[in-house]
Amino acid sequence: MHVMLGGTFDPVHNGHLRMAVELHERLDGARIRLMPCHRPPHRDQPGAEGAHRLEMLRDAVAEEPGLMVDSRELDQDRVSYTGETLQQLRSELGAETPLAMVVGTDAFNTFDQWRGWMQLPELAHIIVVNRPGFPLAPPEPVAAMLQERRAAEAAELQRSASGSILVMELPLLEIAATEVRSRAVAGRSIRYLVPDAVWRTIRDQGLYRLETG
Numbered sequence: 001m002h003v004m005l006g007g008t009f010d011p012v013h014n015g016h017l018r019m020a021v022e023l024h025e026r027l028d029g030a031r032i033r034l035m036p037c038h039r040p041p042h043r044d045q046p047g048a049e050g051a052h053r054l055e056m057l058r059d060a061v062a063e064e065p066g067l068m069v070d071s072r073e074l075d076q077d078r079v080s081y082t083g084e085t086l087q088q089l090r091s092e093l094g095a096e097t098p099l100a101m102v103v104g105t106d107a108f109n110t111f112d113q114w115r116g117w118m119q120l121p122e123l124a125h126i127i128v129v130n131r132p133g134f135p136l137a138p139p140e141p142v143a144a145m146l147q148e149r150r151a152a153e154a155a156e157l158q159r160s161a162s163g164s165i166l167v168m169e170l171p172l173l174e175i176a177a178t179e180v181r182s183r184a185v186a187g188r189s190i191r192y193l194v195p196d197a198v199w200r201t202i203r204d205q206g207l208y209r210l211e212t213g
């Protein structure tokens with residue numbers, strides 16, 4: 001199965017990485033494709049440029065064969081819509097190969113604001129992970145979609161190319177990029193919240209401090 005984990009990754013942190021490693025192990029060794037977006041459709045523009053976010057991601061996964069980075073959204077200088085990215089992946093993989101996209105509960109709780117959200121399950125399964133601090137509470141139309149498509153176990157996702165929604169309870173870390181950025185801005189330590197290579201890049205390049213001058 002192919003698994004995509006999209007995000008702003010501004011910056012990538014240990015919460016993302018632990019989640020990705022857990023998924024890799026629980027999905028029969030599927031490689032998890034971390035996909036940084038160029039310009040997110042739905043939020044403030046990232047504090048770090050795409051090239052820095054990509055460099056930090058590549059460093060973060062460098063010695064972890066279960067994870068990989070896919071830079072296709074960054075390579076296109078426009079707003080990144082997940083539907084377009086999934087369509088591209090689907091045409092590369094063919095109609096039969098299982099493909100899943102991962103979202104935290106925070107993202108799933110506003111899923112009805114995504115462009116073409118009702119069509120996304122036709123392109124890929126959706127795996128919803130219980131992000132600490134964000135109970136699963138989708139709005140009514142998303143809850144109805146979940147009820148209709150809910151998978152009982154991970155193995156179900158291997159039996160079809162797309163169409164199911166799996167909610168997974170994983171042991172995760174309560175870390176947010178917003179918190180990492182505000183610590184960096186304030187000159188406080190971000191060590192052990194992010195991999196050491198990411199900590200060094202933020203320190204050496206002065207990332208995030210610059211945005212407030």
Ligand SMILES: Nc1ncnc2c1ncn2[C@@H]1O[C@H](COP(=O)(O)OP(=O)(O)OP(=O)(O)O)[C@@H](O)[C@H]1O
Nearest residue numbers: 007008009015103104107131172173175176177178
């Ligand atoms: N600590 C975490 N545990 C599990 N999932 C997470 C965690 N942090 C982020 N995610 C999920 O990873 C994906 C990408 O997240 P994103 O890059 O926006 O990070 P973030 O920490 O939420 O950033 P920000 O604080 O800037 O919003 C989303 O689906 C999000 O739900």
Ligand SMILES: O=C(O)c1ccc[n+]([C@@H]2O[C@H](COP(=O)([O-])O)[C@@H](O)[C@H]2O)c1
Nearest residue numbers: 006007008037041042081082083114115
């Ligand atoms: O396609 C959309 O309309 C859309 C709306 C909101 C979020 N997304 C994607 O969801 C992923 C997680 O977003 P975020 O805010 O948690 O970084 C990221 O890959 C975004 O591109 C996509």
